[in-house]
Structures are given as C-alpha cells and as structure tokens.
Amino acid sequence: MSPLSASRKSIKTLSSLVIVIPKLVSIETSRALRTHDRTLRRRAGLFRFSASFSTQSSKYPEYEMPSVTWGVVQGRKEKLVSRVIICDYLKGIGIIPDELENLELPSTVEVMRERVEFLQKLGLTVDDINEYPLMLGCSVRKNMIPVLGYLEKIGIQRPRLGEFVKNYPQVLHASVVVELAPVVKFLRGLDVEKQDIGYVLQKYPELLGFKLEGTMSTSVAYLVSIGVSPRDIGPMVTQYPYFLGMRVGTVIKPLVDYLVSLGLLKKIVARMLEKRAYILGYDLEETVKPDIDCLISFGIRRESLASVIAQYPQILGLPLKAKLSSQQYFFTLKLKIDPEGFAEVVEKMPQIVSLNQNVIMKPVEFLLGRGIPSEDVAKMIVKCPQLVALRVELMKNSYYFFKSDIGRPLKELIEFPEYFTYSLESRIKPRYQKLQSRGIRSSLNWFLNCSDHRFEERMQAQYIERDFEGPSFCIGGKLELPGGQIVSDEEVESDDEVLYRRTVSL
Numbered sequence: 163m164s165p166l167s168a169s170r171k172s173i174k175t176l177s178s179l180v181i182v183i184p185k186l187v188s189i190e191t192s193r194a195l196r197t198h199d200r201t202l203r204r205r206a207g208l209f210r211f212s213a214s215f216s217t218q219s220s221k222y223p224e225y226e227m228p229s230v231t232w233g234v235v236q237g238r239k240e241k242l243v244s245r246v247i248i249c250d251y252l253k254g255i256g257i258i259p260d261e262l263e264n265l266e267l268p269s270t271v272e273v274m275r276e277r278v279e280f281l282q283k284l285g286l287t288v289d290d291i292n293e294y295p296l297m298l299g300c301s302v303r304k305n306m307i308p309v310l311g312y313l314e315k316i317g318i319q320r321p322r323l324g325e326f327v328k329n330y331p332q333v334l335h336a337s338v339v340v341e342l343a344p345v346v347k348f349l350r351g352l353d354v355e356k357q358d359i360g361y362v363l364q365k366y367p368e369l370l371g372f373k374l375e376g377t378m379s380t381s382v383a384y385l386v387s388i389g390v391s392p393r394d395i396g397p398m399v400t401q402y403p404y405f406l407g408m409r410v411g412t413v414i415k416p417l418v419d420y421l422v423s424l425g426l427l428k429k430i431v432a433r434m435l436e437k438r439a440y441i442l443g444y445d446l447e448e449t450v451k452p453d454i455d456c457l458i459s460f461g462i463r464r465e466s467l468a469s470v471i472a473q474y475p476q477i478l479g480l481p482l483k484a485k486l487s488s489q490q491y492f493f494t495l496k497l498k499i500d501p502e503g504f505a506e507v508v509e510k511m512p513q514i515v516s517l518n519q520n521v522i523m524k525p526v527e528f529l530l531g532r533g534i535p536s537e538d539v540a541k542m543i544v545k546c547p548q549l550v551a552l553r554v555e556l557m558k559n560s561y562y563f564f565k566s567d568i569g570r571p572l573k574e575l576i577e578f579p580e581y582f583t584y585s586l587e588s589r590i591k592p593r594y595q596k597l598q599s600r601g602i603r604s605s606l607n608w609f610l611n612c613s614d615h616r617f618e619e620r621m622q623a624q625y626i627e628r629d630f631e632g633p634s635f636c637i638g639g640k641l642e643l644p645g646g647q648i649v650s651d652e653e654v655e656s657d658d659e660v661l662y663r664r665t666v667s668l
C-alpha cells in the first residue's frame with residue numbers, strides 16, 4: 163500500500179471517530195440526565211403526605227421493582243463498595259450499623275438517606291433507630307407507607323404513628339394483608355368496638371405480631387370456660403389487652419386455681435375478671451401470695467379471705483405490708499382501735515387499706531364533735547367501718563334529723579351506727595313518717611335494717627318483733643344478724659350465694 167493510500171485511510175477513520183464520539187457522549191449524557199431527573203423526582207415526592215399514605219403503583223412507578231434495593235443491578239464488588247459507603251454515612255449521623263451486617267441494603271446511599279429522613283420526619287431520633295436498626299431495611303414505599311397508612315386507617319392518629327413505631331418497630335416488616343388485617347379482624351370478632359381498635363393497639367402493639375391460633379385464642383377460650391361471659395371479652399380486651407398475650411398454663415390458670423383454693427367460686431372469679439381484667443396481670447408468686455400471707459399475719463382470718471378479695475380485688479396487687487402497717491399504726495394512735503379491731507375492720511371493709519387518713523379523720527372528728535366519747539367512736543367504726551368513708555355533709559343532715567325529728571338518745575346512734583349509711587330522703591324519712599302515722603315506736607335497727615317488702619309486712623303486723631342485738635355489716639353485702647341470720651328478701655340463701663352477692667361492690 164502506498165503512503166498516500168494509508169494517509170487517506172487514516173484520515174477517513176479519524177473522521178468517523180469524530181462523528182461517533184459526540185454521539186456516545188450525547189447518549190451517556192442523556193442517560194445521566196434521565197437518572198438524575200428520576201432521583202430528584204423521587205426525593206422531592208418522598209415527604210408529600212397528601213390526605214393519606216398511598217400505595218397505588220400508578221402514582222409511584224419508579225418503585226415498581228422486585229427488590230427493596232432499588233437502582234441498578236450490581237455485581238459483588240459494586241455491592242461491597244455501596245455497603246461501605248452506606249455504613250460510613252450511617253456512622254457519620256450516629257447510627258451504629260453493626261446489626262445490618264446480614265441485611266440487604268439499598269444500592270445507593272441516597273435511598274438510605276431517604277429512609278432515615280422519613281423515619282425522622284415521623285418523630286424517631288437517632289437513638290430510637292439505634293434501638294432497632296433493622297427498620298432501616300424496610301422500603302419506604304413498599305413497607306413503611308402501606309403499614310402506616312393501614313394503622314392510620316384503623317384509628318391510630320398520624321401524630322402518634324411515630325410513637326407507635328418507636329414502641330413496636332417490628333410492625334414495619336409486617337404485611338398488611340397477611341399479618342395486620344387478620345389480627346384486627348380477630349379483635350373485632352371479640353366484640354372490641356371499631357373505635358377502640360386503635361386505642362387497644364396503642365396500649366399493646368405487640369398484638370400485631372401474635373398468631374391467631376396461638377396464645378390469643380387459648381386465653382379467651384379458657385376465660386370463657388370458667389364463666390366469663392363472651393360478650394364481656396371485648397370490654398376486657400379494651401381495658402387490659404395484655405391478657406391476650408398470657409399463657410394459660412403458666413399464668414392465667416395458676417392464678418385462677420389459687421383464688422379458688424382460697425374459697426372463691428369460679429363464677430365469682432369470672433365476675434371479678436369481667437370488671438377488672440388487670441387482676442390477671444398480678445404476679446402470683448411475687449405479689450398475690452405474699453399479699454395473702456400479709457393479710458393473715460395482720461390478723462385477718464383465713465375463712466374471711468374470700469370475702470375480702472371479692473369486696474376489694476385490687477388488694478391482691480397492692481404493696482400490702484407497707485399499707486397495712488401504716489393504717490394499723492394510725493388506727494391505734496388516732497382512733498384508739500387495737501390490732502384485733504383493725505383486723506375486723508379490714509375484714510368488713512378491705513378498702514380501708516387504701517383510704518387516705520385525712521379522709522378517715524373527717525367523719526371521726528364530726529362524731530367526736532357531737533359529744534360521742536372516743537371509745538364509743540372506736541366501737542362504732544369497728545361495727546360499721548363504712549362510717550369513715552361517708553361524706554360529712556350527709557352525716558350532718560342525718561344527725562340533725564335524728565336529733566330534731568326522731569328525738570332519741572345518742573346511745574341509740576352508738577348502738578346502731580349503720581343509721582348514717584342509709585339515705586335520709588329515700589329510707590329514713592319515709593319509714594319514720596309511716597311509723598309516726600301508725601303510732602309505732604321502735605328501735606332504729608327495727609325499721610331500717612330490712613328490705614322495703616319486709617318493712618311493709620311489719621307495718622301490717624299486729625305486734626312488733628323483738629330487736630336483735632345488732633347486725634354485723636360487710637360493705638357490698640347484706641347485714642348479717644347474730645346466729646347467722648341474713649337480712650334478705652329471700653327466705654333461704656346458701657353461703658355461696660351470699661358471697662356471690664357481695665361482689666356487687668365490684
């Protein structure tokens with residue numbers, strides 16, 4: 163080949179390169195611009211929370227990918243480089259990435275930054291993320307937005323979503339259809355009101371991670387088996403949802419069995435749990451049994467334990483030793499009631515262990531101010547402990563009616579302190595006026611300590627029955643006369659029914 167031909171061929175090749183290179187540059191520039199434009203659009207639209215979190219694919223086409231990594235397909239080397247860059251970024255903002263070692267991370271640091279900023283916008287801090295860094299493995303569009311949107315839909319307000327995620331960050335990994343929706347449907351099936359679902363889940367968000375056929379179903383089935391009404395399960399869940407996560411064999415059944423061993427019937431335990439489901443949260447070994455031992459050590463008779471618990475179930479979860487010690491000392495010092503009398507008071511009205519001492523002193527001071535000796539006031543309280551929980555204003559009205567209208571000696575009030583526990587307008591006045599119209603004179607006990615039906619029978623009788631020595635009063639129950647006679651509308655009632663009736667105070 164001649165030198166001239168070679169020169170012409172080189173010039174021709176250079177000319178073609180000059181034409182091709184600009185085209186290549188133009189193609190690469192165009193690709194880069196499009197990629198940059200998509201990134202900007204994605205970041206600009208990330209925090210636009212319109213009326214609700216949207217998961218429609220048509221709105222976010224750039225996130226329609228089979229992997230949460232988003233971006234280009236990377237080789238092993240590129241993935242390692244990206245992971246190093248992302249970990250450096252996380253360390254730079256204070257997040258410890260150690261737990262992310264086996265977690266699939268996004269392909270670019272920009273995507274990780276979006277996740278961090280999204281969580282911070284919800285209200286989570288770097289410390290919160292460090293508590294559960296695995297949340298950074300959740301896609302904003304595929305995990306976070308659908309889950310948060312569903313939580314808002316079932317009643318958790320948007321300002322509280324951050325707190326919810328902070329308390330139970332595992333929810334971000336959940337599938338709305340497979341995991342969250344079935345739990346909500348289960349709760350609705352238990353008669354939890356629709357408007358209460360959000361409240362229940364905020365109290366106990368871990369419910370969303372339970373299997374329906376596991377602990378939740380068995381705990382409900384056991385409670386129904388001991389007598390809890392199925393229609394009361396919903397209110398119980400609303401009040402204390404934690405029992406749905408308790409194991410029957412190790413938590414619920416041992417507690418119920420122990421209460422039954424103290425003399426409580428299962429139907430009474432069931433009524434207690436219906437009204438105060440939080441009793442199931444009392445630890446049997448660390449709280450309940452020590453409290454029972456404490457009651458016995460302070461003089462409460464073992465046969466009275468069932469009545470004490472039925473009247474005041476909360477006593478099983480109190481720091482009882484400190485409370486009983488304080489109240490016993492107060493009763494001895496201020497009210498002149500010895501430990502035996504104090505034990506009798508607790509048996510009749512166990513709420514006394516939680517009653518404020520200033521509240522107790524107000525009715526006591528009122529009685530002392532009426533000229534009743536302190537020794538007699540002490541006897542009145544032991545006989546009718548409910549006196550110390552009465553409002554002084556009501557006691558004044560009843561006392562003035564006793565002095566001005568009934569006109570009896572003060573001794574009758576001392577012998578029958580239960581007089582102050584009856585309603586002046588609905589019982590004392592009407593019955594006394596009927597006695598006056600018939601010209602009958604009787605003791606306070608005779609015309610007050612009976613049902614309306616029994617009182618009418620007495621009004622029709624041709625003679626006045628003799629008075630008994632006086633009733634023993636048990637708050638929440640009936641008046642029990644000496645000899646075991648129960649003042650009731652019914653002629654015969656078993657001991658079990660008596661104890662059952664006393665749970666009306668619940």
